Amino acid sequence: MGSLQLQSIRKSYGGHEVLKGIDLEVKDGEFVIFVGPSGCGKSTLLRTIAGLEDATSGSVQIDGVEVGHVAPAKRGIAMVFQSYALYPHLTVKDNISLGLKQAGVPKPEIDDKVRKAAGMLSLDPYLARRPAELSGGQRQRVAIGRAIVREPKLFLFDEPLSNLDAALRVNTRLEIARLHRSLKATMIYVTHDQVEAMTLADKIVVLNGGRIEQVGSPMELYNRPANLFVAGFIGSPQMNFIDGEKFGDSAKTVGIRPEHIGLSRDGGKWKAKVIHVEHLGADTIVYLESDDVGPLTVRLFGEHRYAADDVVHATPVIGGLHRFDADGRVINSGQ
Incomplete structure (x- = not known):
């Protein structure tokens, strides 16, 4: 078993409150990823779960047992850090087995x-x-192996792929996904990379300013963001935000994903000028400036021959609109 319950977790350093009342339940076997901007509290929350930080107040329970005063080594967790933390004089076998020998x-x-x-x-x-x-x-896999042999209740990963180059990140991400399926273990993973979050997680926890903005599956967050912050944070390229009055809508802000805008040279809702084009092979990203609604980013599937200074017309897919009120909360979404 490896369930986790967090109740009203607060963490302060002097007068600065980093975690501001975190409530979260992680079920046995789930792969949960914490994402958010730098300084949002995601690593502090992970370290509080591990016992490397003491919560100022609140409850941390693993399998229903309060562990707030239990030493990290006794919590039944194993942690994989951004740095590999391997002993250079030991072989791979000895690095993996060291904790077991000490026990x-x-x-x-x-x-x-x-x-x-x-x-x-x-x-x-x-x-x-x-x-x-x-x-x-390979070094990061050794660090993961050192965690596996302990057979922990919870695996905690703190940005484990950030020191790897792009190709290695993809390969190691696939290995972690395969490992989760094989072990059926509970994994909690911190990353700033939303691609990792979207491709690995059963459930994503979006943090901002020490609070949870939204919890849900990757596609729930993508298709039904709860507020402007989540809508802008999840998705690359970022969602377009248009003033509701300019859009002709009663909402304060209207959001549209780049793939939910069509382009034509012949006519459409908004006349615009092409500012820049990114030809990515499978996709074409077109950046526009419209006198009607301001800057727009459009994602087109496949290769499209637009160039800077072209005059085009952009038209939103009505079913892809997301509407937000003056407080940034969702009114309704198009998915």
Whole structure:
């Protein structure tokens, strides 16, 4: 089992409150990702769950047991950090098994657990090597293997892929997804990369200023954002926001995803000039300036031959509109 309940978690440093009353339930076996801008409190919240930070007030329960005064090593968690934190003088096998040796686990059991973890992570050929002989992706897999052999109730990941290059991030992300399916373990993962969040999570927790803005599946957040912050944070390119009065709508703000705007040279709702075009192969991103509604970003599937200074007409897909009130809360969404 590996359920987690957070109730009214607050964390202050002197007079500065970082976490402002966090309530969250994570079910056994879920993959939950915390996202949000820098300074939103996501890493502080993860460290509070781990016991590396003490909550100023509130309750942390793992499997229904209050662990607020339990030492990190006794909470049944394993943490994988941004830095690999491997011992350079130890082999891969010894790095993975060190915690088990320190806990007095019998050698045959250690060998069995290391063998299984190495198999899951494709580390068998590297068990006799030292960290300096490994790539960044391989080192991160060793750090993950060190967590696996502990058989924790909760896996906690703190931006584990941020030190890897783009190709390695993709490969390691796939390995983490496969690992979650294999272990059926509860995983809580912090990232600033919304692509990681959208592709890995069962449930995303969007944090902002020490508060939870919205919790939901990736597509729930994408299609039905609760407010302007979530609508603007989730999705790349970012959602377009148009003043409701300029749009001709009673809402204070109207949001439209870039893929929900069509372009034509012949006619449409808003006349605009092309400012810049990104040709990405599978997609074409067109940046516009319209006298009617201001700047717009349009995402077109496939290759389209628009260029800077072209005059075009943009038309929104009415079913793709998101309307927000003066407080930034959603009125209704088009999905």
